Amino acid sequence: MSLSDEFLLTQFKQGDAGAFRELVERYTPPIYNLAYRLLRDPAEAENVTQETFLRIVTALDRLRLDIPFKPYIFRIAVNLCRDIGRKKKPLRFADLGDDPAPVETFADDAPPLWERLVDEELRAQLHAALDALPALYQTVIILRYAEEFSYEEIAQATSLPLNTVRTRLRRAKQQIRSRLEKRD
Amino acid sequence: MDIPHLTPLEIEQYAEQEVPATRRAAVDAHVAACDSCRAQATRHTRLTASLRALTRQAAPADLAARISTHVEQYLTQEQIRRTRVPLIASAMVFSFLLVLWFALEMIVAFQENGVLDFFTLYTNDPGLVSLYSWDAILALCETLPFSEITLTGFALITALVLAQQLVDTLRPRTPRPEGF
Numbered sequence: 001m002s003l004s005d006e007f008l009l010t011q012f013k014q015g016d017a018g019a020f021r022e023l024v025e026r027y028t029p030p031i032y033n034l035a036y037r038l039l040r041d042p043a044e045a046e047n048v049t050q051e052t053f054l055r056i057v058t059a060l061d062r063l064r065l066d067i068p069f070k071p072y073i074f075r076i077a078v079n080l081c082r083d084i085g086r087k088k089k090p091l092r093f094a095d096l097g098d099d100p101a102p103v104e105t106f107a108d109d110a111p112p113l114w115e116r117l118v119d120e121e122l123r124a125q126l127h128a129a130l131d132a133l134p135a136l137y138q139t140v141i142i143l144r145y146a147e148e149f150s151y152e153e154i155a156q157a158t159s160l161p162l163n164t165v166r167t168r169l170r171r172a173k174q175q176i177r178s179r180l181e182k183r184d
Numbered sequence: 185m186d187i188p189h190l191t192p193l194e195i196e197q198y199a200e201q202e203v204p205a206t207r208r209a210a211v212d213a214h215v216a217a218c219d220s221c222r223a224q225a226t227r228h229t230r231l232t233a234s235l236r237a238l239t240r241q242a243a244p245a246d247l248a249a250r251i252s253t254h255v256e257q258y259l260t261q262e263q264i265r266r267t268r269v270p271l272i273a274s275a276m277v278f279s280f281l282l283v284l285w286f287a288l289e290m291i292v293a294f295q296e297n298g299v300l301d302f303f304t305l306y307t308n309d310p311g312l313v314s315l316y317s318w319d320a321i322l323a324l325c326e327t328l329p330f331s332e333i334t335l336t337g338f339a340l341i342t343a344l345v346l347a348q349q350l351v352d353t354l355r356p357r358t359p360r361p362e363g364f
């Protein structure tokens with residue numbers, strides 16, 4: 001039974017350095033993964049991960065213990081990635097605005113060819129499809145499926161309204177599907 | 185089947201287990217009965233399951249340890265910084281008091297040895313100075329209160345350096361600029 005993030009943070013605020021080490025151990029892998037996927041640069045991903053924790057420490061006095069920690073820490077990381085990304089990869093990080101919904105292509109009954117891929121091949125193609133997504137779509141996909149966020153948590157982590165999260169997630173998956181089908 | 189098929193949105197909601205409570209029973213029943221909708225839901229579920237199964241890009245093995253060390257170093261510096269503030273502040277106040285004290289001493293000394301009188305004379309009638317012999321001017325210089333001047337200057341520099349230190353120490357450490 002592991003201790004909750006909020007409990008560890010309270011401990012840390014009371015001077016227990018080990019509690020923060022535990023949080024660093026817990027969140028370094030997912031935050032590095034997010035930053036790496038979004039920025040595709042191992043050095044930048046390391047910087048973002050380190051900077052995320054430093055921002056939490058520098059904001060410690062103002063940090064609220066009554067709000068969930070997980071969306072909060074990801075929100076810092078997402079913002080850092082966006083700030084760096086907008087400078088270094090402006091195209092991938094452009095605001096999506098009100099892009100029209102893509103045509104629903106999967107309503108027909110015929111199973112798409114990707115259905116026949118074995119899991120391993122499918123995963124490889126998914127990775128490629130994911131990498132081709134704009135950063136905003138990629139972010140919601142990673143939060144939802146790699147990190148098991150609820151829609152509410154994604155909304156908190158991305159500062160987006162809940163409905164925008166739903167729409168974005170749906171469109172992200174549609175783009176992934178259409179990419180998989182193009183590859184067939 | 186006579187009833188309409190599920191919409192793509194409903195299929196997605198079903199696969200994500202996000203069907204609104206009011207529709208849940210109807211959607212479940214339809215999926216159970218309809219091969220076509222079930223096939224689509226299964227397809228969707230397989231896609232999301234594969235997305236869930238994607239492995240994370242592994243972080244360097246020592247990254248967490250390095251970050252912890254960095255954070256602890258930062259916190260230690262912060263601790264030192266905080267304990268230093270009262271010390272620097274009191275040293276600064278003391279130095280400014282010294283400046284006042286030495287400056288007063290200096291003014292008193294200037295008055296005592298007649299240098300001030302000379303300056304008043306000089307500003308009123310600069311031509312008068314040319315009447316002074318070099319010896320007289322040198323004698324005047326020798327009577328200048330050098331130790332008071334030096335002490336005032338020294339205390340002033342010390343006070344300013346301490347004030348600067350205090351500002352530096354009090355300034356919150358801002359996160360590094362973008363790009364690090």
Ligand SMILES: [Zn+2]
Nearest residue numbers: 189190218221
């Ligand atoms: Zn149906």
